[in-house]
Amino acid sequence: MSSNKYWKCYFLCETDGVLHRFPNPQHNEERFNLWMKVLDSEMQKRGVQYIYNNMRLCDQHFELWYRTPSRKLTRNAFPTLNIALYDMTQPVLILDLLVNMVPEEVLCSLEDKSVRIEIYWTWK
Numbered sequence: 535m536s537s538n539k540y541w542k543c544y545f546l547c548e549t550d551g552v553l554h555r556f557p558n559p560q561h562n563e564e565r566f567n568l569w570m571k572v573l574d575s576e577m578q579k580r581g582v583q584y585i586y587n588n589m590r591l592c593d594q595h596f597e598l599w600y601r602t603p604s605r606k607l608t609r610n611a612f613p614t615l616n617i618a619l620y621d622m623t624q625p626v627l628i629l630d631l632l633v634n635m636v637p638e639e640v641l642c643s644l645e646d647k648s649v650r651i652e653i654y655w656t657w658k
Contacts, residue, residue, distance in 0.1 A: 557569060568612045573589070593605070595616055596611055
């Protein structure tokens with residue numbers, strides 16, 4: 535997380551909220567690679583270290599259940615919301631999830647005549 539005085543969301547979102555740094559590729563390469571898939575191919579060519587040191591994503595790109603009460607992201611968080619992929623030749627993020635993650639818990643509830651399903655994922 536960083537101060538918004540210097541950092542901006544990669545997607546140029548207008549937000550004063552929390553900005554999240556990409557996962558450390560040396561500690562969790564698989565998770566870093568999932569996050570990197572939301573970047574356009576030109577940004578990806580800049581390399582792992584550049585992305586880790588310079589790219590941030592705001593809260594608008596993460597589901598609510600990926601945030602702790604202190605507004606930090608959970609260890610298995612990855613961006614899924616409000617993502618504009620510039621390079622449609624990139625593999626679809628959801629396919630990577632199906633390969634790399636498994637459901638840990640599924641919750642169902644009824645809200646105003648609709649069904650809400652929440653799936654909490656964990657890494658294999």
